[in-house]
Amino acid sequence: MASKPHKPFTGKHMAAILVAGFGVVMCVNFYMASRAVSGFHGTVVENSYIASQNFNDWLDKADASKAxxxxxxxxxxxxxxxxxxxxxxxxxxxxxxxxxxxxxxxxxxxxxxxxxxxxxxxxxxxxxxxxxxxxxxxxxxxxxxxxxxxxxx
Structure with missing residues (x-):
């Protein structure tokens, strides 16, 4: 029984495995990130600096509401x-x-x-x-x- 000669594992093979592996990981990450961003609306303010200036007032109103x-x-x-x-x-x-x-x-x-x-x-x-x-x-x-x-x- 004659054995079939094996082709050597070269740098091209390794490069193809790395590119395919990272390609799959990147596709999954981009898909999951787009789903996360489109599904979360969060709290949107026009100007975060001005909103931060009102934060203590919001806390005071919340305390008064609880009281x-x-x-x-x-x-x-x-x-x-x-x-x-x-x-x-x-x-x-x-x-x-x-x-x-x-x-x-x-x-x-x-x-x-x-x-x-x-x-x-x-x-x-x-x-x-x-x-x-x-x-x-x-x-x-x-x-x-x-x-x-x-x-x-």
Whole structure:
């Protein structure tokens, strides 16, 4: 049985393996980076320097909001309406909310709420199914309260 002569492994072979390997790694990295950037909307400000100057004011407003002691429990019913059960909130409270999709396509919605009595409020419109981040605003007697949370499914 005659053995077949093997071709020697040359520098060209090694170069082809390196180029192919790094090519695959680069393609995967570019694909993953493009998916990550297109799916995360983050917080966009026109001028980051000016936003940084307001940061302490935002912290002061958040502390004042917490000091009110108001609390809100958020649910979504079968018809996709958002229900807020508020505690410690004056009867004259006005509730609004801003919704945004946390990932994927950029989609936003605004909600207003109608009082149902006993500290319960229901959105005037249903919310599309899926994942949402909701920023709830409560205003009463010249005081403001805000909280951001995941909207329950």
């Amino acid at each position: 009110l002691g108001w609390q809100a429990h958020i649910t979504r019913d079968e018809a996709e309406y958002v229900t807020v059960t508020a505690s410690g909130v004056p009867v004259s409270a006005m509730l609004t909310a801003e919704l945004r999709r946390p990932i994927g396509e950029r989609e936003y919605a605004s909600l207003t709420f109608e009082p149902m009595g006993e500290g319960r409020y229901r959105s005037s419109e249903p919310v599309a199914q899926g994942r949402w981040t909701m920023r709830l605003f409560i205003e009463a007697d010249g005081k403001s309260w805000a909280e951001e949370s995941e909207l329950p499914r």
